[in-house]
Amino acid sequence: MDIPIPTRSTGRGQVVLQPSYFTSSIYIKALREDITALVHNFHEQYKEDNTEPFTLFKKLWNAQGWKWMHFKVFDSRTRETFLNVTARLFLERMVKTEAPFTRTVALFALYTFYNTQPTGSAPALHSLSHIPIPIGMLSDQYTSLIGLPSMLTSPYLAPLQPFAAYLVSALVSAQAFHLLPSSELGALTPRELPREIYVEEGLIDSNQPQRKGHNSKRDKVIKARTALDLVGRWLEQTAPPSDAGTATAKQYKAHKARLLAEIGGESAAVGSASQGVVQRLQEAQEAQETQGDGSGSGWGMGRVAAAAAGGGLLRLV
Known part of the structure; x- marks a missing residue:
């Protein structure tokens, strides 16, 4: 012994x-x-x-x-x-x-x-x-x-x-x-x-032996909780104001309207490009459905086609 x-x-x-x-x-x-x-x-x-x-x-x-x-x-x-x-x-x-x-x-x-x-x-x-x-x-x-x-x-x-x-x-x-x-x-x-469990570093009060160079389960839990608390405090300090979402949406719509005005949102080039995108999406959806794995569901093609017909995909929010 x-x-x-x-x-x-x-x-x-x-x-x-x-x-x-x-x-x-x-x-x-x-x-x-x-x-x-x-x-x-x-x-x-x-x-x-x-x-x-x-x-x-x-x-x-x-x-x-x-x-x-x-x-x-x-x-x-x-x-x-x-x-x-x-x-x-x-x-x-x-x-x-x-x-x-x-x-x-x-x-x-x-x-x-x-x-x-x-x-x-x-x-x-x-x-x-x-x-x-x-x-x-x-x-x-x-x-x-x-x-x-x-x-x-x-x-x-x-x-x-x-x-x-x-x-x-x-x-x-x-x-x-x-x-x-x-x-x-x-x-x-x-x-x-x-x-008491004896390891190379000394005695620890635990029923699970801790190998050298490896953190015990208790140490991992403590570190995870500490990291979570730090993230929570950081989010509290850097949290955006309550109306940040509304302000961001307004800025996005303003930039989008300016872009459509500059490139001519109602032009034939934009409409042709939109129809080409819709056609390729339809072909991809049909190919997925042909394989029979169900992965082609949920594409939302009705909404995409309606947006293309209403002035181009750039109007899709």
Whole structure:
């Protein structure tokens, strides 16, 4: 796992990890990958020998270095976050959408992690007395955990059933769980994992990773709103007067009347040119209609022909 730059505590000057490290993508992503590797490696060994599944699991747990997990951090405030997040990541592999074998390995891991917390040290280390677990209609992790042994009925999974039943019974008897409302209600703290996403520029409080050189969705929205506000203020400052449209229409008609007077709007040349334009437009419309794609509709030929007959197309406004 990657180790971030540590910060110094203000007490005795000891260097400690901050709680945000264990809720960040650095720790969450690495631990999820380690759990997946643990499930895969146990599955490979289970296929060769399934006579003592839990003994086999404990050997793999020690061989992969999981037994040193509790010595990762000693500061009480940070350790509380570390224990809760780690147990939560084991629990997320026990939901009904996971394969029964994966759920069983996650149960083995949670039980081992919970029951190997150091005791009797001086000074005493903070320990996790109750494991927060959601219980609800949509994400009922507790009921899923209780019903896990009944799912291990196939010949391949049957050797795991008595061990899973014993571990579930032991955890329930020890009152190891702290029941919470459904996760959809945001009962877990933090609500989403990871809470902090680590990118090359540093930590950002977002659930979507931001690639270097690319703006995040939030940044794009902010820039778009800023640009829209600037355009709105510019339009307010440069808005034309209310009668600008009427004045422009009058100027256009005046210029048009002057142009017709200079070129002789009623001359035969203007009329001939207008008729030529009308004829070409009619030919283009007929060609489009012949193709049958409907793109020749809406040409307004009746209005064009009327304007040409009334003194030329220059009189068409």
